[in-house]
Amino acid sequence: MLNALIIDDEMPAREVLRELLQATGEIEVLGECANAIDALGAIYRLRPDVVFLDIQMPRISGLELVGMIEAEVLPHVVFVTAFDEFALQAFDEQAIDYLLKPVDPARLTRTVARLRQMRSAPAAARVLASATTPLRQIPCIGHNRVFLLPVDEVEYLCSETTGVRVVGVRQSGVTELALKIIESRTAFFRCHRQYLVNPDHISELVFAETGTCEIHTRSGKRLPVSRRHLRDVKDFLSLP
Amino acid sequence: MELNTIALMSSLFQQMCVYLVVAYALTKTPLFMPLMQVSVRLPHKVLCYVIFSGFCILGTYLGQEVDGAIANTRATGAVIGGIMGGPVVGLLVGFTGGIHRYSLGGFTGLACALSTMAEGLLAGCVHRYLFQRERTALLLSPRLLFCVTLLAEVIQMLIILAVARPYDRALHLVSQIALPMILTNSVGAALFMRLILDRRENMEKYSIAFSAKALRIAERSVGLLLKGFDADSCKLLARIVREETGVGAVAITDCEKLLAFTGIGEDHHIPGSPIASEHTFLAISRNEVVYADGNEVPYRCSISRDCQLGAALIIPLRGEENRVIGTIKLYEPRRRIFTKLNRTLGEGIARLLSTQILIGKYEEQKQLLIHSEYKLLQAQVNPHFLFNALNTIAAIIRTDPNRARTLVANLSSFFRTSLKRNSVEVSLRDELAQIDAYLQIEQARFGARLSVCYSISEELLPARLPTFTLQPLVENAIKYGVSQMLSPGHIHIGGERTAGGGLHLFVEDNAGLFEEYDSPGDGLGMNIVDRRIKIRHGENYGVSVECEPGIRTRVSVLTPFVEA
Numbered sequence: 001m002l003n004a005l006i007i008d009d010e011m012p013a014r015e016v017l018r019e020l021l022q023a024t025g026e027i028e029v030l031g032e033c034a035n036a037i038d039a040l041g042a043i044y045r046l047r048p049d050v051v052f053l054d055i056q057m058p059r060i061s062g063l064e065l066v067g068m069i070e071a072e073v074l075p076h077v078v079f080v081t082a083f084d085e086f087a088l089q090a091f092d093e094q095a096i097d098y099l100l101k102p103v104d105p106a107r108l109t110r111t112v113a114r115l116r117q118m119r120s121a122p123a124a125a126r127v128l129a130s131a132t133t134p135l136r137q138i139p140c141i142g143h144n145r146v147f148l149l150p151v152d153e154v155e156y157l158c159s160e161t162t163g164v165r166v167v168g169v170r171q172s173g174v175t176e177l178a179l180k181i182i183e184s185r186t187a188f189f190r191c192h193r194q195y196l197v198n199p200d201h202i203s204e205l206v207f208a209e210t211g212t213c214e215i216h217t218r219s220g221k222r223l224p225v226s227r228r229h230l231r232d233v234k235d236f237l238s239l240p
Numbered sequence: 241m242e243l244n245t246i247a248l249m250s251s252l253f254q255q256m257c258v259y260l261v262v263a264y265a266l267t268k269t270p271l272f273m274p275l276m277q278v279s280v281r282l283p284h285k286v287l288c289y290v291i292f293s294g295f296c297i298l299g300t301y302l303g304q305e306v307d308g309a310i311a312n313t314r315a316t317g318a319v320i321g322g323i324m325g326g327p328v329v330g331l332l333v334g335f336t337g338g339i340h341r342y343s344l345g346g347f348t349g350l351a352c353a354l355s356t357m358a359e360g361l362l363a364g365c366v367h368r369y370l371f372q373r374e375r376t377a378l379l380l381s382p383r384l385l386f387c388v389t390l391l392a393e394v395i396q397m398l399i400i401l402a403v404a405r406p407y408d409r410a411l412h413l414v415s416q417i418a419l420p421m422i423l424t425n426s427v428g429a430a431l432f433m434r435l436i437l438d439r440r441e442n443m444e445k446y447s448i449a450f451s452a453k454a455l456r457i458a459e460r461s462v463g464l465l466l467k468g469f470d471a472d473s474c475k476l477l478a479r480i481v482r483e484e485t486g487v488g489a490v491a492i493t494d495c496e497k498l499l500a501f502t503g504i505g506e507d508h509h510i511p512g513s514p515i516a517s518e519h520t521f522l523a524i525s526r527n528e529v530v531y532a533d534g535n536e537v538p539y540r541c542s543i544s545r546d547c548q549l550g551a552a553l554i555i556p557l558r559g560e561e562n563r564v565i566g567t568i569k570l571y572e573p574r575r576r577i578f579t580k581l582n583r584t585l586g587e588g589i590a591r592l593l594s595t596q597i598l599i600g601k602y603e604e605q606k607q608l609l610i611h612s613e614y615k616l617l618q619a620q621v622n623p624h625f626l627f628n629a630l631n632t633i634a635a636i637i638r639t640d641p642n643r644a645r646t647l648v649a650n651l652s653s654f655f656r657t658s659l660k661r662n663s664v665e666v667s668l669r670d671e672l673a674q675i676d677a678y679l680q681i682e683q684a685r686f687g688a689r690l691s692v693c694y695s696i697s698e699e700l701l702p703a704r705l706p707t708f709t710l711q712p713l714v715e716n717a718i719k720y721g722v723s724q725m726l727s728p729g730h731i732h733i734g735g736e737r738t739a740g741g742g743l744h745l746f747v748e749d750n751a752g753l754f755e756e757y758d759s760p761g762d763g764l765g766m767n768i769v770d771r772r773i774k775i776r777h778g779e780n781y782g783v784s785v786e787c788e789p790g791i792r793t794r795v796s797v798l799t800p801f802v803e804a
Contacts, residue, residue, distance in 0.1 A: 009686075009689075009723075010631075010632065010635075010685050010686065010687075011687040011688075012631075012632050012635030012636050012684065012685065012687070013631060013632075013635050015635060015639065016634065016635035016638070019638070034689075035726050037726065056723075058723060058724045058725055058726055059724055059726060082624075082627045082628055082631050083624065083627065101627075101631040101634075102630065102631050102634035102635070145727075146726055147726075
C-alpha cells in the first residue's frame, strides 16, 4: 500500500479522487488539504509517499508548493488539473504523472502502476524537484490564521524547536518551510547556524569587546553572528 | 477769374465721375480682386502698375485744356498706385503717366511729367513708411488718401511754378487750376479708396453669410451620418441642405443609385432608382465638381421631359483615401440660375459631409472592435467555467445525483442565455438570473468557501442595462477574489437608485486582491464594460473600483436608470 495525500481546493474534486483511489485497493488516503499552506504542514507531518496535487489553488499554486519542500521530504507528485495548459511546466517540476480532471479511472490505474514501479526502484532513481523559481512569499501560521509574508518584508528567520520563526517588519509567524529551502530560493544568507538574514534589512554590523559580533536590522532587531559564519557575512557585505 | 475757376472745378468733377464709373466697373471684375489689399507680391505689384498707369493716362485724356496746359485728374492714379504698390510702383506709374503727358506737349509738359513722378514717389514713400511700422491698415483709409493727394497736388503746383517757363504764364495757370485740381484729385482719390473698401466689405459679408449657412448645416446634420451613409440618414440630410440653401431640390446618391431626393421633381426622382444622369457619372468618374448651369452646359432631367429642373451642381462626396462614395446634387428650376454663392456653398457642404462620412465609418469600426472584444472576453471566460462546472458535476454525480441534475439545469440555462444574447440591452432581472445560474455552479464547486448575498430591491429589476455589464464583474470577483482566498469568501451584489436619476450597481468581495492582480492596469477586462457604458451614455457613467487590500474589493457600475 502507498500512502497518499490529496491536495485540492475544491471539495467535490477531493471527494471523487479519494473514492477513486480507495477503489484501486493500492492507495491509502492519509488526508486531504484545501490549500498549499495546509498541505505544507501535512506533508512534513504525515510524510506521504505520494501527493495528488491540484495546480490552481488560492495564493500558492501546486507548482509553487513543490518548490517549497526540501528534496529529502518531497514525496512523489502527481499533478491533477482541469486545464492542460500547465502540462509542460508540470513535467519541468518533475512530477511522476499528470492527470486531467475529470479523472478517468482507467487512466488512474496506469498512474498507480507507475507509482508501484517507482517504489520498487532504488532510492537514487527517485526524481527530485528542481528549485527553479525564486520565492516571492513565505506562507506563515500566526495566531489562529495563515498568511503570506512577502519575502522583501522579512527581516530574518530563525530555526527554533517549534519550527522556523519568520520575523517581518510588521508581523511575524511560524513557517513550515525549511531554512535550507528559503536560503536556496532567496537572496537571504546565513549568519548563524539557526539564523537566515535578509541583507536588504541590515543596518549595521556591531563587534563587541568579547570578540562576538551582532547584526542590527533597520528596525533595531539584533541577531547573532557565529564565528563560523563571520567570514561569509563579511564577504557578503564586501568587508575586509 | 472766379467764374473760370468754378467752371473748371465742375468740369473736373465731371471728369472724376467718369473716372470713378470706370473704376466701379473694374471692381466688378476678377482682375480687381488682388487690388483689394495692399500689394506685396510681385505679380500683384505688376498688376497694380498696369491698372493705375491706365488710370493715370485716362486722367490725362479726360483732362480739359486751359491756356495751353491740361487741367486733369491724373494725380489720382499715381497716388493710389503708390499707396497700394509702394515707392517703385508709384514711381513707375508716375513715370508712365508723365511720359504720356510729356508726349502731348505744351509749355507745362515737362513740369507735369516731373510732378506726376514726384506724386507717385511721394505716395510710395507713405506706403513704405506705414508698411515698415506695420500700420498697413491705415493705407486703405480714404482720409489718408485725401491728405496725400492734397499734398501731392500742392507739390505739383510748386513744380509747375519752378519748371514751366515763362514764369508769368505758369503763375497765371497755377492761379487758375490750383484750387480745382487740388480739390477734385483729393476727393476723387478718397472716393476711389471708398470704392475699394466697399467692395471688400461686400465680399466679407458674403463669406460671413456663407460661413453661417455652412455652420448651420453642420450643426443640424451633426451625428446624422454616424449611423452610416444610407437612405434614411441621407433623406434627413437632403432636407436640411435644401432648407438651409434654398435651392430648388437636393439629391444624394451613392455610386450606383439615388439615395434621397427632396424638392421640385420629387414625384419622378424616386430614391432607390439607378443613376441616369450623364453629369453624375462624370462627377463620379472624374472625382470633380460638375456644373450644368443650364446656359453654357445644358441640363435636362434624364428621367422626365416635364421636369422643371433646369440646372444642376453635382459634387462628389469623398470617403477614405479620397475615394468617391457618392454625390450630392443641388438643382435649380429653369427660371432660376445658380448664384455664385450657392456654388461655393455646395462645395463646402460636400466637404463637410465627406468628413462626417469618414467619422461615421470610424465610429462603426470602433463599435465593431468593442463588439469583438466582448466576444473575446466571453470566449476566454467560458471554457474555463465550463471545465470547472463539468468537473464539479462529475464529482457530485455519484454522491448527490439530485444536486447534480440541478447543476446541469443551471449550466444549460447559463449557456442558453449566453448564446441567445444578441441584443444590446438586457433587463436587470434577466442579468441577475444569469448571474444566479452562474453562482449556483460556483457555489457547488467551492462549497463552504463561497457565500453570496443580494441586496437589490424589486423596483430596480425592470431597469435596462447593456448586456454583459454585471456578469464580467461577478466572474472577476470569483476568479481574482474568492477563488484566491484561504479563508471563506463572500460576494455581495447590490444596487440602488442615485439622487441624480442613475442606477448604481456593485459587486463586492471580501478578498481585496484587485490591486494585486491588476498589475498590468487593464482593469481585469472591466475596461471594456466601462468603455461600452461610456460610449452609450457619456463620460459621467461607467465602472469604478474601490479596493482595500486584504479586506474588500467593490466594483461599481453607474448607468442611467431606464425602465423597459
